[in-house]
Amino acid sequence: xxxxxxLLYEQWVQFKKNRSAVFGLAxxxxxxxxxxxAPLLAPANPIAQHLxxxxxxxxxxxxxxxxxxxxxxxxxRILFGARISLLVGAISISISVTVGxxxxxxxxxxxxxxxxxVMRLIDIMLAFPSILxxxxxxxxxxxxxxxxxxxxxxxxxxxxARIVRASVLAEKEMDYVTAERSxxxxxxxxxxxxxxxxxxxxxxxxxxxxxxxxxxxxxGLSFLGLGAQPPTPEWGFMVSSGKEFISTAWWVxxxxxxxxxxxxxxxxxxxxxxxxxxxxxxxE
Amino acid sequence: xxxxxAKRFLLxxxxxxxxxxxxxxxxxxxxxxxxxxxxxxxxxxDSVKVLRAEWGLDRPKSEQYMxxxxxxxxxxxxxxxxxxxxxxxxxxxxxxxxxxxxxxxLVMAAILGILAGVVAATRRNTLADFVAMVGSLVGVSVPIxxxxxxxxxxxxxxxxxxxxxxxxxxxxxxxxxxGFYTLDGFIxxxxxxxxxxxxxxxRHIILPAAALATVPLAVIARVTRSAMLEIMGxxxxxxxxxxxxxxxxxxxxxxxxxxxxxxITIIGIEFGYNLAGAVLTETIFxxxxxxxxxxxxxxxxxxxxxxxxxxxxxxAFILINLLVDVLYAYVNPRIRY
Numbered sequence: 001x002x003x004x005x006x007l008l009y010e011q012w013v014q015f016k017k018n019r020s021a022v023f024g025l026a027x028x029x030x031x032x033x034x035x036x037x038a039p040l041l042a043p044a045n046p047i048a049q050h051l052x053x054x055x056x057x058x059x060x061x062x063x064x065x066x067x068x069x070x071x072x073x074x075x076x077r078i079l080f081g082a083r084i085s086l087l088v089g090a091i092s093i094s095i096s097v098t099v100g101x102x103x104x105x106x107x108x109x110x111x112x113x114x115x116x117x118v119m120r121l122i123d124i125m126l127a128f129p130s131i132l133x134x135x136x137x138x139x140x141x142x143x144x145x146x147x148x149x150x151x152x153x154x155x156x157x158x159x160x161a162r163i164v165r166a167s168v169l170a171e172k173e174m175d176y177v178t179a180e181r182s183x184x185x186x187x188x189x190x191x192x193x194x195x196x197x198x199x200x201x202x203x204x205x206x207x208x209x210x211x212x213x214x215x216x217x218x219x220g221l222s223f224l225g226l227g228a229q230p231p232t233p234e235w236g237f238m239v240s241s242g243k244e245f246i247s248t249a250w251w252v253x254x255x256x257x258x259x260x261x262x263x264x265x266x267x268x269x270x271x272x273x274x275x276x277x278x279x280x281x282x283x284e
Numbered sequence: 285x286x287x288x289x290a291k292r293f294l295l296x297x298x299x300x301x302x303x304x305x306x307x308x309x310x311x312x313x314x315x316x317x318x319x320x321x322x323x324x325x326x327x328x329x330d331s332v333k334v335l336r337a338e339w340g341l342d343r344p345k346s347e348q349y350m351x352x353x354x355x356x357x358x359x360x361x362x363x364x365x366x367x368x369x370x371x372x373x374x375x376x377x378x379x380x381x382x383x384x385x386x387x388x389x390l391v392m393a394a395i396l397g398i399l400a401g402v403v404a405a406t407r408r409n410t411l412a413d414f415v416a417m418v419g420s421l422v423g424v425s426v427p428i429x430x431x432x433x434x435x436x437x438x439x440x441x442x443x444x445x446x447x448x449x450x451x452x453x454x455x456x457x458x459x460x461x462x463g464f465y466t467l468d469g470f471i472x473x474x475x476x477x478x479x480x481x482x483x484x485x486x487r488h489i490i491l492p493a494a495a496l497a498t499v500p501l502a503v504i505a506r507v508t509r510s511a512m513l514e515i516m517g518x519x520x521x522x523x524x525x526x527x528x529x530x531x532x533x534x535x536x537x538x539x540x541x542x543x544x545x546x547x548i549t550i551i552g553i554e555f556g557y558n559l560a561g562a563v564l565t566e567t568i569f570x571x572x573x574x575x576x577x578x579x580x581x582x583x584x585x586x587x588x589x590x591x592x593x594x595x596x597x598x599x600a601f602i603l604i605n606l607l608v609d610v611l612y613a614y615v616n617p618r619i620r621y
Contacts, residue, residue, distance in 0.1 A: 020418065124302035127602045128594075129560030132578075136594055139582040140313035216427055220564055223429045224579065239430050243568075246437050257430030264425040272421070 014277045021273020027266025035082040042076035046233040055249045066251040068242060074251065077233035078259050084234050085263060088149050089214040093207050095153025096160050101203065103157065104164025109172060109191055119165075122158045130155040134217055138226040145218075145234070148227035152217050156210050163206050167199040201278040208274055212267035219260045235260045288613055296606050300599055301353075307595045308352050311587065317341070318587045322365055339588070361592030366584055371592035375574060380463030381451060382566070382573030386558040388466070389493035393500035394551055398540075400501075401508025401547075405516060406535055416505060423502025432495040432568040439491060446491050449570035453484045465489075492569040496562060500554035507550045511543035545616055552608030556601045 015021055034041065043064070044050075050071035058066040065074040107118040125133075137151035171177060172195060180194050219236030221227035228234030230241070235256040242252030311318060319335040320327060336342050339362075340351055355362070361371035404416035440448040451465050452458060458481050461468045466489060469482030515521065516539055524534045563575035570576070574593060581589035 020421075120298065120302065124299055124306060127299055127303050127605075128306070128598050129557060129601055131563060132560050132594060132597060135563060135579070135582060136310055136590060137313065139585075139590070140310060212425065216425070219427055220429060223427075223564070224567070225583075236427070236429070239427070239433065243433055246433055247441050250437055253430065253433050257427060257434070260427045260430065261422070261425055264427070265422060268421050268425050 011277050015273060018273045018276060020269050021276070024266050024269025024271075024273060027262055028270055031082050031086060031263050031266060034079050035086050038076075038079040038083055042073075042079045044073035044076045046076040046080040047072065047231045055245060055252070057249075058251050065255045066249070068238070068252050069245055069249075072231075072233075074238075074255055077238060078235070078256055080233045081235045081238065081256065081259065082263070084145070084228065084232065085215050085218065085260070088145065088152070088218040089211045089267075092149045092152035092156065092214045092218070093211050095150065096156030096210060097203065097207055099153070100157040100160025101164050104161040105168055105191055105196065105199075107161065108165035108168030109187070109195065115165075118161070122161055125155075125158045131217065131220065134221060135224065135226060138221055143226045143229065145222070145228045145232065148218050148221045151221070152214050155217075156214065159210070160203070160206060163202050164199055167202055168195055171195045171198050205271055205275045205278055208267055208271035212264045212271065215267070216260065216264050289610060292606065292609055292613075296602060299602055303598045303602065304353065304356050304595055305349075307591055307598070308349055310591065310594070318585075322585050322587065356595060361595065362588035364581070364586055364589045366581075366586045366589070371589050372596075374577065374589070375593060375596050378572060378574050378577050380460075381465075381571060382559060382562055382575060384464040384466065385489065385492055385496060385562060385566070385571060385573060386555055388489050389496035389558060390500060390551060390555055392493055393497040393504055393554070394547075396497075397501045397504030398508050398547060400505040402512055402535065402540060404505070404509045405512030406531075408513065413509075417509070420502035420505045423498045423505075426498055428495055428498065429564045429568055431498060432492070432565060435491045435495055436568070447488050449488075449492075449568075451485065451488050451572060452481070456481065456484055492565050492571050495568070496558060496565045500551070500558065503554060504547065504550055508543060508547050511546045512539060515539045515543050545612070548615070549608055549612055552604060552611065556604040556608075559604070560597045560601055 043062075050067060050073070052071065053061050053063065053067050054071040055069055056063050056067040056071070058064065060066070063073055063075070065078070067073055068077070103118060103122075107115045133155050134148075134151040137154060138147050141147040141150065172190075177190060177194050180190060185194070218227055219234070219239070222234045222236035223240040225240065228237045230237070238256035239253045239260075242249070242256070245252055317332070317336070319332050319339060319341060323332055323335060333342075340348055343351070359372055361375070363369065364371050364374055367374065400416045400420070404413040407413050436448050439446045447453075458465070458468060458472070461471055465485035466482065469485040472478050472481045516535075521534060521539055524538045525531075529538075560575075562571075562573060563579050565571065566573045566576035567579055574597060578590065578593040578597075581593060
């Protein structure tokens, strides 16, 4: 165990040296804290309408970031919006990782016809431009945040499956796997306790980057009206509902957009940093 | 190389068949009946029945599939329910607008991205490198729909420099020649000594192209940087320096030429994404291209139009990727398998 701990420690030391990765981690932690403590931090109820204070400018009447067309406090909506975006990211990534992980493991481990068919299907899915696929799935299932998560989860499956498959292919020829197999280990045991733990590093890297992608896609879908529905304080939806007032009230779209930008940037920086530390082979 | 290309060409066929099959199955994704969804809640059972018969929805699924596939292969994507026009006609009418936007945005992205990547690589670990790399991460992280609106606020509304949307001034009636308005406008300069079309088309395309260029710009900068870094460390670069060549010629004619390969590949891939991913950009800038049209089809539940649009764009995407691979094999002497 001590060896493993020291490896983890070594990686942490390496990670800390990467300034932009640490910056990314800080952003991500900050957004999680915002989401967690939104009820304590938010100065107002995110869906309460102050009809005497519609489209109030930032720093006026006690609204730090101003209000939207229904007089709702933008700062509070952004804080609560963090809960939604992080949750959407987490759920859609879970879908991608579960489905893509199982598919990649099975396909890489068993090979043969299964692998051939699965990989063809993955190629076909990758041939679809992903945002388009998400829009169509979302439109077919009906516009809601839940369906947006499903759509984003589905479009993330192919890349996860490919990465897992590639590392399974590399791992399964290793001596330790052959050794376990010759000791009579079952397929399940080989897959889950021998191979899977060694595929975790690239999976973590890819999931972190996909988290960023999920947040931005969910915001895009909500912007188009296919995701979150009113009065949910979702960032993309906030930008969309503010676009009618851009000639007079720039703040309604500006701040939620910045929230999306920073959240996505945080996960991207973190993912890049993790890649450098966890998987030197994947380094650009 | 011949064998590789033959294999690559053959692989396209099952992929396209697969994509079209998947598009066909999309119709079973919606919980309700497409005809009923299209006609709305108050439709009479008879009118639903007529539409179902028209779309062939009353036939067995296997038959529907065969009919759909054979029609698609003949470029028959059915008729849009909203306009009554053939879907393929509607798509082809709008395709030039999308292609034009993609090309202009990629030209912007390629010029700036390559420049940023080369500067970052040659001044590694300096402030310029840091700015270029953080900048490129911001580029992939910025939500396009938001950036588009910010560009409109700043350049169209406050500075009043550029129009907020569309392809041409509303008052102008230009008879399109190629369908690419900037090119058409350019032709009219010679044909009628009229600069106004060209200027108007150019002014309209700048903002949407800039918004659409952010992601490719960032990706191109990163790929260029890493390709350049790899090459700048090689022996022949040291030789070129040792024989006293000016640094500019070492960087551009020795190193960059060999870094071009991955850069060209990524430009091709990004072109494919742009064609399909322009939904958000086209919606914001009221750009009358395929993305905008398809989104409206989604909203009005014009389901043959949606199916046709997705099939068309995906096939275009596959063919562009094929073209990129062929080009790559052609330029890269190492591919001989």
